[in-house]
Amino acid sequence: MKSSIASPTRANDQLHLRWAMYASIMLTALFIWVYHYEPFTQISEYVNDKVLDILTLIPSLAAAYWGTKLARHFNQAEPPYRIWNTFAIGWWFWVGGELLGFVYDAIYRNSSYPELTLIDLFWALGYFFFGISLYYQFKLINFGKQRRLSLLYFLFIAIALALAYALTQWAFNAGLGADTAWLVVYISILYPVFDTFQGGAALRLFFLFGRGYLGRPWWGLIAFAIADSIYIFFWLGGDQWISPQAYTLLDLFSSTAYLSGYIISALAFLVAGDRLDSLSAPQAYHAPAQAGD
Amino acid sequence: MPTFFPHLGQTQTNAPADFLSARQAGLRESKASALIEIEIDATRQMVLLFAHGEQVGAFVVDNAQARPVVIHELPPAWVAAKKSYRLAILPDVAARLAWLACESQQRNALTLSGPEAWTRQLNLWRDARFAGLAQVSSASEQAFAYFQNGRPVKQDTIFSNADGFSSSLPEQWHEKDIQVVTYEINPASVANQCLQLRQSTRRWSNAVLKSYRNIAGQKLLQVMNHDVMLHIRPRQWNIQVEEEGILDEHFFPAVAQQAQAYQTVLLACNQQMSFAIGDYLTRRILIEMFDELSRDERSTLENHRLIPASISA
Incomplete structure (x- = not known):
C-alpha cells in the first residue's frame, strides 16, 4: 500500500499564508469598490485615483520584496538565483514605475504628461528583466536544447517588435494618435504586446510546472496579459462594439486582473520563500543507529 | 583462524x-x-x-x-x-559485504608488504578500472570494498580496526603483511542482486536529484531530503537521501524487500519534487534520467518495477 507524505507546508506557515490571503482578498475587494463606485470623488477625482494607485502599489511592493527574498535563498552560483533575482529586479522597476506615477501626477496635476517619461523607461526595463528571467527559466527546464531555445527567444522578441510596429502603422493609418510622436505610439503599443507575449510564455510555464509552487510566481504575468489583452481590445475599437454595461464590466475586470497580477506573484513568492525558510529550523533528524556503531 | x-x-x-x-x-x-x-x-x-x-x-x-x-x-x-x-x-554494510563475499568465488589472492605496496595496489586498481569485490586483511585491520571503475563505492565499502568501522578505504595501510583477496561475484546470488539494485538505484536517484537541484536549488533539495527522511523514519531503514542520491546502508536479506524500500523512498521524493516543480516536470526528470542509465541498470530497475511510471503514478 502506498503511503502518502503530508503536505510539506507547516502549520505556522499556513497561518502566515492564510493572513496574507485574507489581506489580498480584502485589498482586491477594496480596489473593486473604489474603482467602481469612486467614493473619493466626493473629495476629488485625484484623491480617488491616488487611493487606487496606493492599493496597486502595496501588492507591487510585496511582489518585489518577496521576490528578492526568494532569490536570496539561493546561492549566487545556482541557476534559480539568476531566474528569481532577475525576475525580482523586473518587479522593482515596475514598483519604480508605480511610484513615478505619483511623482508625475503631482507635477502634472493640471496638465498632461510629456510624451516620453521616466515611467516608460521603468516599465521597459521591467519588461526587459521579466523577459530575461523567463529565458533563464525556459533554459533551465529545457535540458540540452539550449541553442534552439535561444533562437526561439530572439524570434519571439522579433515577432513582438514587428507586431507592435505593424499595429503602430495601422493606428496611424486609422487616424489614431495623429498628434503623437511615432515612437510614443510604438512604445504605448509595445507594452501590451510584450505583456501578451510574456503572458503566453508564463502560460506555457503554467502547464509545465502545474501546481508546483516554484512555477506559481509566473502566474502573475498571465493576469497582466489578460488585463492588457482587454486593453488592446478597447484600443483597437472594441469598446465601440459592446454595450456600455459590458464595457464597464470588462474595464473593471481588466483593472482587477492587473492588480491581481501583483497579488498572485507576491503570494507565490511568499509560499516558495516560506518553504525555503522552513529549512532554517527543521525538526531534528537522526539516522537510526547501526548495529556495531 | x-x-x-x-x-x-x-x-x-x-x-x-x-x-x-x-x-x-x-x-x-x-x-x-x-x-x-x-x-x-x-x-x-x-x-x-x-x-x-x-x-x-x-x-x-x-x-x-x-x-x-x-x-x-x-x-x-x-x-x-x-x-x-x-x-x-x-x-549492516559490513554484514552484507561479508554475505556478498560468502556468495562469491575467490578469484585472486596476493600478499602485499607494507604501505607502499598498498598504495601501489590502489593505483593499479584505479588504472585498470577494476570492478569487483576485494577483501583486504592484516593483523588487526580488515576491509571489504566493492569497486566500480577502479574506485571503491561509498555505500559498499567498510574498513574496520580497533577504533571501529569507517565507510572508506584508507589511503595508507599501516600494517605489514596485507592479504588481498578479490572475488568473482556470482551474478545469480541474492547478495549480488541486492548489490546491483542498490547501485542502479543510487545512480538513478543521483541523476534525478541533480536535475532537481538545478531547477529548485540546493536548499529545496535539502528540504526535500529532510522531509523524505522524516517520512521513512518509522521504517528504521539505514537509508539516507543525500545530495548524491539514495544512500542505502541497510542490510536487506531479500531483493524484493529492498525494492519495496526504494519504491517507498522514491515515491516520497517524487511527491516532494511534485510539490515544488509540479507533476509534469518531475515525471520528465524521472524519465530522462532513467533513459540515461546503462541498459543493465535499466533492466535491473525494471525487474523490480522501479520505473518512472510506477514512481510518478
Missing part, C-alpha cells in the same frame, strides 16, 4: 549445547546484524550471517572459500557438540 572481522567479538570455547540457539534468539530480539563463526576443525569453519536478527545464510568456509549450507540439515550431534563460537555484531 577467523575470516571475517577477526578482531571483533569474543570467542567462546567449549560452549554449551544451547549456545547457538540462545545467541540466535538474542539477535532476533535485538534485531542486530551479525555473524557467528563456528570452528569445525583447524581449516574449516561455519559462518552464519544475520540481517537485523534474521538469519540470511550459512556457509562453510574452507581455506577462505565459502560454500552455502543449509543449517537445519546439519547433523544434530554436530550442532550440539561443544564447539568454539565467535559472535560479532556488525554494521
Whole structure:
C-alpha cells in the first residue's frame, strides 16, 4: 500500500499564508469598490485615483520584496538565483514605475504628461528583466536544447517588435494618435504586446510546472496579459462594439486582473520563500543507529 | 583462524549445547546484524550471517572459500557438540559485504608488504578500472570494498580496526603483511542482486536529484531530503537521501524487500519534487534520467518495477 507524505507546508506557515490571503482578498475587494463606485470623488477625482494607485502599489511592493527574498535563498552560483533575482529586479522597476506615477501626477496635476517619461523607461526595463528571467527559466527546464531555445527567444522578441510596429502603422493609418510622436505610439503599443507575449510564455510555464509552487510566481504575468489583452481590445475599437454595461464590466475586470497580477506573484513568492525558510529550523533528524556503531 | 572481522567479538570455547540457539534468539530480539563463526576443525569453519536478527545464510568456509549450507540439515550431534563460537555484531554494510563475499568465488589472492605496496595496489586498481569485490586483511585491520571503475563505492565499502568501522578505504595501510583477496561475484546470488539494485538505484536517484537541484536549488533539495527522511523514519531503514542520491546502508536479506524500500523512498521524493516543480516536470526528470542509465541498470530497475511510471503514478 502506498503511503502518502503530508503536505510539506507547516502549520505556522499556513497561518502566515492564510493572513496574507485574507489581506489580498480584502485589498482586491477594496480596489473593486473604489474603482467602481469612486467614493473619493466626493473629495476629488485625484484623491480617488491616488487611493487606487496606493492599493496597486502595496501588492507591487510585496511582489518585489518577496521576490528578492526568494532569490536570496539561493546561492549566487545556482541557476534559480539568476531566474528569481532577475525576475525580482523586473518587479522593482515596475514598483519604480508605480511610484513615478505619483511623482508625475503631482507635477502634472493640471496638465498632461510629456510624451516620453521616466515611467516608460521603468516599465521597459521591467519588461526587459521579466523577459530575461523567463529565458533563464525556459533554459533551465529545457535540458540540452539550449541553442534552439535561444533562437526561439530572439524570434519571439522579433515577432513582438514587428507586431507592435505593424499595429503602430495601422493606428496611424486609422487616424489614431495623429498628434503623437511615432515612437510614443510604438512604445504605448509595445507594452501590451510584450505583456501578451510574456503572458503566453508564463502560460506555457503554467502547464509545465502545474501546481508546483516554484512555477506559481509566473502566474502573475498571465493576469497582466489578460488585463492588457482587454486593453488592446478597447484600443483597437472594441469598446465601440459592446454595450456600455459590458464595457464597464470588462474595464473593471481588466483593472482587477492587473492588480491581481501583483497579488498572485507576491503570494507565490511568499509560499516558495516560506518553504525555503522552513529549512532554517527543521525538526531534528537522526539516522537510526547501526548495529556495531 | 577467523575470516571475517577477526578482531571483533569474543570467542567462546567449549560452549554449551544451547549456545547457538540462545545467541540466535538474542539477535532476533535485538534485531542486530551479525555473524557467528563456528570452528569445525583447524581449516574449516561455519559462518552464519544475520540481517537485523534474521538469519540470511550459512556457509562453510574452507581455506577462505565459502560454500552455502543449509543449517537445519546439519547433523544434530554436530550442532550440539561443544564447539568454539565467535559472535560479532556488525554494521549492516559490513554484514552484507561479508554475505556478498560468502556468495562469491575467490578469484585472486596476493600478499602485499607494507604501505607502499598498498598504495601501489590502489593505483593499479584505479588504472585498470577494476570492478569487483576485494577483501583486504592484516593483523588487526580488515576491509571489504566493492569497486566500480577502479574506485571503491561509498555505500559498499567498510574498513574496520580497533577504533571501529569507517565507510572508506584508507589511503595508507599501516600494517605489514596485507592479504588481498578479490572475488568473482556470482551474478545469480541474492547478495549480488541486492548489490546491483542498490547501485542502479543510487545512480538513478543521483541523476534525478541533480536535475532537481538545478531547477529548485540546493536548499529545496535539502528540504526535500529532510522531509523524505522524516517520512521513512518509522521504517528504521539505514537509508539516507543525500545530495548524491539514495544512500542505502541497510542490510536487506531479500531483493524484493529492498525494492519495496526504494519504491517507498522514491515515491516520497517524487511527491516532494511534485510539490515544488509540479507533476509534469518531475515525471520528465524521472524519465530522462532513467533513459540515461546503462541498459543493465535499466533492466535491473525494471525487474523490480522501479520505473518512472510506477514512481510518478
